[in-house]
Amino acid sequence: MSFASPWMLGVAATIVISVIALLMFRQRRRRRRALERIADELGFTFIPDGDGTLAARLARSPLFPKQGVTAGGRLRTTTYEPGDLLRGKVTNLIIEVFEFSSCIRTHKIGGDNRSISWHSAVLFQFSGPPLPAFEVEPKTWFHLHKFLGTPTGSHSIAFDLRPSFSSKYTLRGDDETSILRIFNDDVINYFEAEPRWITMGGQNHLLFHAPGRVIPPELIRSTVENGIRLLTLLGRLEPGEV
DSSP, X not given: OTTHHHHHHHHHHHHHHHHHHHHHHHHHHHHHHHHHHHHHHHTOEEETXXXXXXXXXXXXXXXXXXXXXXXXXXXXXXXXXXXXXXXXXXXXXXXXXXXXXXXXXXXXXXXXXXXXXXXXXXXXXXXXXXEEXXXXXXXXXXXXXXXXXXXXXXXXXXXXXXHHHHHHEEEEESOHHHHHHHOXXXXXXXXXXXXXXXXXXXXXXXXXXXXXXXXXXXXXXXXXXXXXXXXXXXXXXXXXXX
């Protein structure tokens, strides 16, 4: 019995791993079919596993920091790999809905720690005036720096006259004057009604980021519409332009 037990345990473990792998494969296949259907409905292109263009931009984009410092003062580096991608163009607005993985390596004496997680994001590239760099993070979520690292020099901006917004979000950015200029009442009202995404803006980009989870296919259309609406409220699209 002592000889058979390890063998039987090994077979059982192999069966369990195989079943899990099969279930994950089927779930992935169902999701890809749903994404293909949504892409067709939106007039977008569906690209399984992304492409080299997206990978290169993830590697160099300031919206995805490569280094940060933990609360304990240790250096943290992050690398990114793209997943499935939906890409489309509406007038002069390029929209990309994609998944990506982040591998965070925390450097310390005695060996590095590594953690890998999957995320969803929607990236809007527009041709209007550039945005000041900012981050809007729901306070109900883990802090962004736990996933991607906090950009150097960014600080919180207080909204004392809008306690409802301040209770739901942390707003960060360096150019406080420019950020306060674009965060008018309409923009604040938008965020108070949509406490869902981490939102980052800068230059000619606006990003919705969902750390640690993927966007359900049935929510992709409304998410794209919300991004277009927010860009309009921020003054980067004219009403009715898209």
